[in-house]
Amino acid sequence: MTGSQRVALVTGAARGQGAAITKRLRADGFQVGACDVRMDELRTSIADLGDDVIAVELDVTSPEQWKTAVCEIVERFGTLTTLINNAGVLHRSSLADETAEGFESSWRFNCLGPFLGIQAALGHLLQASGAAIVNTVSTGAIRPFPNHAAYGSSKWALRGLTQSVAAELASDGIRVNAVFPGPIETPMLDPATQQRLTASLGRIGKPDEVANVVAFLVSDQASFMTGSEVIVDGGQCLRIG
Template identity: 75%
Template structure:
């Protein structure tokens, strides 16, 4: 299957890392359903902008149906949507904790379920989940975010093992500090001072596009860390 035959659904596509992933997929010839709870600006006729709350099973079904109605198929799923929520254990709330899990882990699970029939029918089907270096190292004040990303890491591995028989590859990227709206200015300055520079969204997008391409056709269950050595520098 050529890239011109491939159709990707990308969540969290309105800005930052997600928008960069959409642009890189289009540059490689993919047709793309760009999904977000925020408004998405379709850059050309090869992009279908859709509203999607990833915690809603019904909205997932509608997004997949709309993608197939527009492009005829769905071959690739990029679960990129996520929320960053920080709080000390003593200050965390049940609502804050649960919301992180619903967006960061339940959302990708619902996406895989919604897309599964299409992916099973596709040649060269691939899923990429956006995890985090927070699923590699334990960071204080990240109980909700970190634990939800650890869970997504586990979900990725289980999905890779279960879907290998269907020739669906499932991999994960683990971004470190990336210059996106998810990080406020003060946090970006602090991290830049610690690690030299922040990553650029396109650097994560390049990793995602590699993992969904034929260049990675023998790769599944892998974890690609894109952090500029962040994990190596934390003692």
């Protein structure tokens, strides 16, 4: 390990925003532990990124798997300086049709998962210079959308968690920020939804456009930013209808 070494753990790295974040951080000189449950897809995604990116199996709702993933990354690269809590699930249901299981599952993936990741990584981040955490929240934590009670409330909770952790870790020199993507062209949005949103907004975002913001937030250029919330939505939250 060197004083300038930067090692990131990225969740949900097999596709979409997570894959784009992994590639962008590697281009910026990071070594990356790319984490997901879709291991075949993950290995394909990182195949051309070299030996400084490793595929790590991780169910973000499992405390045991978080501990194992962090240990594997630290054993490989010698340190962990950066945590990107990007994994999440989009779950839609009307209030009448929602189930306790569906509601709880959204919270487990979208809020509990990042919490477990912060706990698992904390010991290493406290030892790192310039440590940073970025949580992927959502414009669903800024404005309400119908049929999103589970998803929206879980992302509101992640927004609050980000603020609480930023306040607690500020004195330790660990920066904690959030990115709020709007509609992004990823497998999370089915083709019909992408077409509808494109017609409404003019276009939807690209995963690289979120990755660029994440890369900035973990860089030295954002060294005086913590507890910040960066919206990447093409103006979606400015619209009233």
